[in-house]
Amino acid sequence: MIKFHPTNQQLNTFADGVMAPAESLIISAHCDMCSQCAQKVSMFTEAHSESAFEEEFANVDLKSFGNMMSDITSQVVDRGVSEVATNRVLELDGRKFTLPRSLNRISESMGNWSHLVGKIWQAPINLGGDTVANFIFMEKGGSVPEHTHRGSEMTLVVNGEYSDGLADYDSGDFTVMDGHHIHTPSTVADEGCLVFTIVDKPLHFTSGWARLINPFSHLFFK
Incomplete structure (x- = not known):
């Protein structure tokens, strides 16, 4: 829900x-x-x-x-049969994810999947401009280190569910995070969780060893 x-x-x-x-x-x-x-x-x-x-x-x-x-x-209006849009499917290591219709076209601008820390996978999307967009997949037991945001982050749960210490999120949920939020996204769902995110500035890690990579965070979430 x-x-x-x-x-x-x-x-x-x-x-x-x-x-x-x-x-x-x-x-x-x-x-x-x-x-x-x-x-x-x-x-x-x-x-x-x-x-x-x-x-x-x-x-x-x-x-x-x-x-x-x-x-x-x-005027005579041509009422020919229109093409029915079909939802695109993303694949990662044998897993398949059906995209919302509005994300169909951006899948063509999607880069390769890369394995980040822990059980996190990322595929960048080229939208042009300064906005950074990614598909991010968390395997079961995967977690993004605790962080806040230098700018803002919009996230849509495409498939699966995750929690971040602030709330529990399910497929279709939409969130906006900024510097007022500190959270640690993670999932224990068997199917993992796929999200689509857009950010205008890199994350800022706030706990443990992850703070050491703050000067390079733009390299991990770009």
Whole structure:
């Protein structure tokens, strides 16, 4: 069951089309998995469309509007069969993960899987710009060392479940972490856990030996 969602403000900004591309992508993927948020986005989108229509209509005289509608209705619309989008599947060491529809296209920009500390695997995604995106997989018993964030991190659970000392997360859950949060993501699920993350600055490790790699954290989570 999905318990963690984008805020209404985030969903409204997404629906208005003014959100940064990377953030828009991860929220779109969450909506692929969450009917509740998808319905909210639909409502926000309708409200924005009505507002825009009213603004445009206020500047158009009735005769011009009638001519415009006549032109539209007189056009022949091609209603050919549209291609049905199929969800892409990621593979790692024999495991297969079905992606939310919005993440289909970025799988083509995905780098190779690399093994990080412990039982953590990472595959970078090239989104362009300064935002860093990754698929991260934690095997059963895997854990990311305790850390906080120099910037912000958005995470979507694509498959599986994990805990971080703050809460328990399941498939579809969406979270935003920043410098106010200190957590230690880990999973004991047999199937492990796959997440999609975007960050704008490297992590900052806060405990034990992991603090030693802070000067190089951008090399591990890039």
